[in-house]
Amino acid sequence: MTESTTRIALVTGASRGLGRSTALKLAEQGVDVILTYKGSESEAHAVVRQIEALGRRAVALQLDVADSRSFAAFAERVKTVLANTWHRERFDHLVNNAGIGLHASFAETTEEQFDQLTNVHLKGTFFLTQKLLPLIEDGGRIVNTSTGLARFTFPGYAAYAAMKGGIEVLTRYMAKELGSRGITVNTIAPGAIETDFGGGVVRDNPQANAQIAGVTALGRVGLPDDVGGAVAALLSDGNRWITGQRIEVSGGMML
Template sequence: MVMQRLEGKTALVTGGSRGIGRAIAQRLAQDGALVVLTYVRDESAAHDTVERIRKDGGRALALHAPLGRRGDAAALWAAYDAEIPHHTPEPAVDIIVNNAGIGLSAGLTSLTEDGFDEVFAVNVRAPFFIVQQGLQRLRDGGRIINISSGAAHLAMPEAIAYGATKSALDNFTLNLAKELGARGITANSVAAGIIDTDVNAGWLRGNPEAEAHAASLAALGRVGRPEDVADIVAFLASHDARWVTGKVIDATGGSGL
């Protein structure tokens, strides 16, 4: 049995209804946290995740919280403030996981201004203002964990804007660690590699050649699973990671070595 090392903690996980976000929400709940997960479109998936967590003895709730437009972070926190008192007498937050993000396959010559603006709005601006506007709710000794990508540190011209957003997110993490260290708050990024999720299902699942190629990119010789990332997040969220901050933790299985 996993020790309830997050008992009494509250975690916000953006984009927590599917894929990596779902695995993170489930793992943090398993460790004892009350998990507040957000979703944009797939309400049924969000509620399914909540029900799975509750069935396993955990605590969770889902908030509809679109990201990418001005005012979205404020709306998210307003929804949080309205709902959280129904679930805990302590309305503060201990762990913020900025997982929600979008991909964009477009190179230098094909990238549009609208596409550029959207991917930066969701992947960079939203985490920035979620943290900024959540600081008054974030307890001293809290955790900020940003889900980044191995693309931040590799040349991938076919996803140039996406990679740039993750580089920006990693720099944001670095500055948060310096800014908030006096409060005992740690900030770290987890750089995911190719993960078998619904997002990648179209080109990965059922395609042995694609799966073999993706597996060959990792030193550990397989495609990543959502739990591979979630377990790292759980460590960073715990007291065990109290002396780790301002770092990008590689979760690519050794891709690009």
């Protein structure tokens, strides 16, 4: 591929977990990556090296998705990176992956916790995408991240799931309004995954892991590559006619 035809994806929160897997799966498909990290610069650069080892280009940029005031400056950094690294003005795919977990009952969730979840998951996705729109190619793709918890319920996730429910509605509106530019917008909704998300309880607690596997059609808990591979597949050429959809990647959890 020439620089003008190489696809470029921007993946937020890609220094670890689902974002890291998504970035690597995209690189395996021949996609170059701009990845963001909040604080783990060394982990982010390790992902850059892994992508480069796959023969693709990658750049890591620091970003706090909870700080919407920083988005205009971040967009300028992306613009500079595109010009200097790829001699391009726009990138092709945006994956809004960065997030945080919270486990607290409805009765005990504080306003501060609620606001933090709003800033990261809902406000962050809304306004970061808005600021990056001029840099996304016509005919490009956007993937937002929801959760299986927006469909099924477990006590302790009311605030988190409510934010993701908002993301699913937002996705449909974005798909409608950006369709005139040929941009597709979809939601990936992971089920329980073995990562350090939420303190790593799904990965590290054998009882919780077994309980979830027992209510999952495919009989196990998900792995990061299950989701990263699904995002990469959704961004492949064969899925250009899918937009405004919620795609759950949970192995059939709580059917």
